Amino acid sequence: MIIDKIKKVSIQEETPKKNVRAADMLIGKWVKCDACKEILYKEDVRKNYSVCPNCGKHFRLSARRRIAQIIDEGTFNELNADMQTRDPLNFEGYLKKIESLHEKTKIKEAVTTGIGEINGEKVVIAVMDGNFMMGSMGSVVGEKITIAVEKAIEEKLPLIIFCVSGGARMQEGMISLMQMAKTSAAIAKLNDAGLLYISVLTDPTYGGVTASFAMLGDIVLAEPKAMIGFAGPRVIKQTIKMELPDGFQTSEFLLEHGFVDKIVERKDMKDMLHKLILMHK
Amino acid sequence: MSKTAWDKVTMARQLERPTALDYIDKIFDDFVELHGDRVFGDDKSIVGGIATLNGMNVTVIGEQKGKTTKENIERNFGMPNPEGYRKAVRLMKQAEKFKRPIITFIDTPGANPILGAEERGQGEAIGRSMMEMSKLKVPIIAIVIGEGASGGALAISVGDKIIMLENSVYYILSPEGFASILYKDSSRAEEAAENMKITADELKNMGIIDEIIEEPENGAQNDIDNVSKKIKKCIEDSIKELSKLDVEELLNKRYNKYRKII
Numbered sequence: 044m045i046i047d048k049i050k051k052v053s054i055q056e057e058t059p060k061k062n063v064r065a066a067d068m069l070i071g072k073w074v075k076c077d078a079c080k081e082i083l084y085k086e087d088v089r090k091n092y093s094v095c096p097n098c099g100k101h102f103r104l105s106a107r108r109r110i111a112q113i114i115d116e117g118t119f120n121e122l123n124a125d126m127q128t129r130d131p132l133n134f135e136g137y138l139k140k141i142e143s144l145h146e147k148t149k150i151k152e153a154v155t156t157g158i159g160e161i162n163g164e165k166v167v168i169a170v171m172d173g174n175f176m177m178g179s180m181g182s183v184v185g186e187k188i189t190i191a192v193e194k195a196i197e198e199k200l201p202l203i204i205f206c207v208s209g210g211a212r213m214q215e216g217m218i219s220l221m222q223m224a225k226t227s228a229a230i231a232k233l234n235d236a237g238l239l240y241i242s243v244l245t246d247p248t249y250g251g252v253t254a255s256f257a258m259l260g261d262i263v264l265a266e267p268k269a270m271i272g273f274a275g276p277r278v279i280k281q282t283i284k285m286e287l288p289d290g291f292q293t294s295e296f297l298l299e300h301g302f303v304d305k306i307v308e309r310k311d312m313k314d315m316l317h318k319l320i321l322m323h324k
Numbered sequence: 325m326s327k328t329a330w331d332k333v334t335m336a337r338q339l340e341r342p343t344a345l346d347y348i349d350k351i352f353d354d355f356v357e358l359h360g361d362r363v364f365g366d367d368k369s370i371v372g373g374i375a376t377l378n379g380m381n382v383t384v385i386g387e388q389k390g391k392t393t394k395e396n397i398e399r400n401f402g403m404p405n406p407e408g409y410r411k412a413v414r415l416m417k418q419a420e421k422f423k424r425p426i427i428t429f430i431d432t433p434g435a436n437p438i439l440g441a442e443e444r445g446q447g448e449a450i451g452r453s454m455m456e457m458s459k460l461k462v463p464i465i466a467i468v469i470g471e472g473a474s475g476g477a478l479a480i481s482v483g484d485k486i487i488m489l490e491n492s493v494y495y496i497l498s499p500e501g502f503a504s505i506l507y508k509d510s511s512r513a514e515e516a517a518e519n520m521k522i523t524a525d526e527l528k529n530m531g532i533i534d535e536i537i538e539e540p541e542n543g544a545q546n547d548i549d550n551v552s553k554k555i556k557k558c559i560e561d562s563i564k565e566l567s568k569l570d571v572e573e574l575l576n577k578r579y580n581k582y583r584k585i586i
Contacts, residue, residue, distance in 0.1 A: 228583070
């Protein structure tokens, strides 16, 4: 699949102009950019890192595609690929939903972790996938991230995490919330070991992931125009009963407010990561 | 009669329920409140300072709700802004410097979903607080006294002992929010509360908290002296137990406490 998230653009959308949520219409070999509405040839989009050649909109990527863009071909060794989702609340329909997502997405959980090389530099990498339960963090995501951090410490390697998440996974209740503490504590250990951690924020990164490892990188990078925050814009709007300023919670907004080090376009991401890794050798 | 999870949600949120400052007043011999995060401001929904407990100095931090509407507006209903977490971290690092144990009181409906809190990075503030707490070289005891909701509660409750009052609750988000998101019907909050595993008993069984402090039948407000005494005893015992560990053991134990939650 070329564009990962495919959804019809509804004409009743509240914000019809610049809808930053990825909503891409697939018409055979053509897709419509949900930002600039241009009809694009899929192959052009694919060759352009799944970025709109017309307006630069960064479409959402699956973990698999992301890894292919960042990690040198043939060097990726996945860790804990088969870890099973748990159901601590016995939440009705949860495991069934997970099962159907296994079929649909061909991945087992919302994060893929492993060891691979970036232009020959070995790293531990974790890549979240928004197609799987909105990239939400339940016990498996928390556990896989933690193991990845511990692996980086054990092998003295830099750690890269690509974030995309709706937040903590509600269906797992408090176990899910506790993953925020667990992953943050793991990052603290990595810091004590003097190892580099680069967090890359992609569209969208929210809730419990923002409020844990996503914001704790030595260096925090973001893709252009990604939506990043703790509370979602809808909740904030309901609370303050006011319109939110243009560009609220975009990467550019976070850069302006001092919470992102640098905005990096997807085509430059691999080389930027490589450069930063070399600066820490 | 045994109480349902929803009964406890209701009790945990009662306006008459003792707040952090009520307990601080009853438990400690002396308390000097300190203010400000040294970055932006002073958040009144988190109080903190230095207190003495039987002659020992401790650092105390608490999420503070109001008892009246006026007080609640002043305290922002116990919903911290980023400055609150940053003040907490500042005071906790101060505690580490002077080798004082840290005691936190948890009582919040959650983080503050407003524009300013986002502009000033509440996600970063919560994450950093947890990260810092995980490696502070002094004992940390967290006590959930009322409502422990979401990141706002977790932010100052990463510690060596997590204690809950019998009728307090600790959840990933309010049962109303949970019902609204997962059942698409916020009126099913009561049902959500029963399914979410948010009571002290359930969380102790799951290994998320360590101890439960009993309350009078109709809630802590009916005998605050007695509940305070029990909390005090629990704090004393915990400090005694944790003081026996050297720093490395303390930190390893704390790390593993969270590490094993899957």
